Amino acid sequence: MEIVVCIKRVPASDTTIKIAADGKSIDPAGVKYELNPYDEFAIEQALLIKEQLGAGSVTVVTIGSKDAQKELRDALARGADKAALLTTDQWISDGASTAAALATWIKSQSCDLVLCGRQAIDSDNNQLAPNLATHLGFACITEVNKLELADGKFTAERDIEGAREVVTCPTPAVLSCQKGLNEPRYPNLKGIMAAKKKPLEEAAAELPAAGLEVVSLALPPERAAGKILGDGADSVPALIDALRNEAKVL
């Protein structure tokens, strides 16, 4: 099975975000980047499927700046066979543009399965998988947290509100991966050395004109200080009253 995994370099979850002077982008100074955590599940799943079948290939692709080579090499070190960097200097905020550019590139490849993370933790759009599937005419299952492959058919489990749903689909397909799907491996030294020699092609990303524009960005308001209602059992009625009438959660 020929598998393409779409990955993204994102600001690390513990980075302190500052807003740039233009008021609509983040200030890149001092920001630490990492591989989008959900994409780690996608890479791992691709490797597991390849190992299960004992055949096929895993290609990782990203749209981004040259710096994203680091995340592609990381995926190669874990065991992916080749990588592609679709270059752009733009900060893309339009999920539809990303999907269109990736779909254009994937169509030029032989591909039976596309895996991606359920969302990128920077823009949190959750749009890539369904958008890609539409462009490619593939089946699509989102937020997969258990996956089996038998007789060329996928059986996936996903958590929906209050229940677990089991769905099946044939190839070709686009699947987005949720936490819990697998335990991503760490790149080992041998893999890191081997990754140096694996192909990493670069091409300009074919991005359509954006249909969406970020108008402004603002940091969330500072959390208000907590409130102490009293001490011991006597304060319980006041607490219940506050939960019911102020916080309106009871």
Place this chain on the structure above:
Amino acid sequence: MVRRIDTYLEQLLPDEKLAFYESVRDFADAEIAPHLLQWERDHRLVPDECIQAMGQLGLFGLPIPEEFGGQGGDHTDLVLMGLAIGYHSQSVAITPGAAISLGAKPILLCGSEEQKKEHLPALARGERMFVFGLSEPGRGSDAANPEVTAVKQGDKWVINGEKCWSTNAAWASHVVVHALTDKDAPNGKRSTCFIVPMDEKGVFYQEMQGKKVWEQSSTGSIMFENVEVPHDAILGNENEGFKVMVTTLNGGRLFIAALALASLAFGLDKCRIYAEEREQFDNKPIGRFQRVQDVIVDMDIALERGITWLMHCCNLYEQNKLAREQAAKVKVDCSRTASELIALGMEICGGVACFDEFGLIRHHNDLFVTRVGEGSNFVLKDLIVRPLRGR
């Protein structure tokens, strides 16, 4: 928070070395750091699952060539592993660390082809572990003259005596025993090294009790009572056992320096963050006091200097150009400086530093081992002074 040590390593390391360091760092952050406190409070040695996970990551086979099932790396990779894991726990780091630098290295450096083929693949997977049997109850610094003896009887050797301070003894499959074989020969040519299986008849192991440093690391005493081994159990050449031990220790000292710097790196980050969080007098951070800053600045200077120096020594080691006194110097200085500074670091944090949760006391205690282990600092100065006294 970007660790200070990462900033320096990014400048010093080529891309693949940095990627390897980051991978082990992320592994240690996720798989080791969250459990350490519990392991400590339960007085547990490194749990089997953790050893297996380190084995899967290839950490036991770092400098073992790929033809023997290893990762094909070099000594620098071993040192980087020490920095990445030692940041949280020296005792976890020393487990694969000693398994390689004291366990697999003697075989790699001095073993015959058959010995390499027989042992290296299982050592690389972490399924087998070798103990370095140099120290004895009565022979610490004076290691060239072991009290453990090996006597030739026909085509066999018979070993008697006791080794102690044996790191990794709890998990060991074999021990490399440094034994007296020719007491009348000149100093340094009196001993021979033997590879002895831990399950051989007459070998008894006991964990040394009451150790308050490297608490998750196994330290054993091993008794030999008329243990018989064949002639081909000899590692290196007959009566050249001390050479095997000394060759091994050169690289081992770089690893000990790495552990000292890893503890210093942890201490620096802990202190600089705490100094900004802790408020005293007018509700302002203690980090504004110059005497507090002084300690933090000294830790930072010592870390950058130590890391730069250690990487320089690693480069020399890879080129086979590292003199014994150079390995000794970096070990002496990093261990001494880090342990002096960690005590001051604890002082600027105050009472909170007395608690295990805060993490500094663990590094403080572990840093003591780096001053004594693999050659006590005072003894190593004898080595360092040699080239200074010639003309």
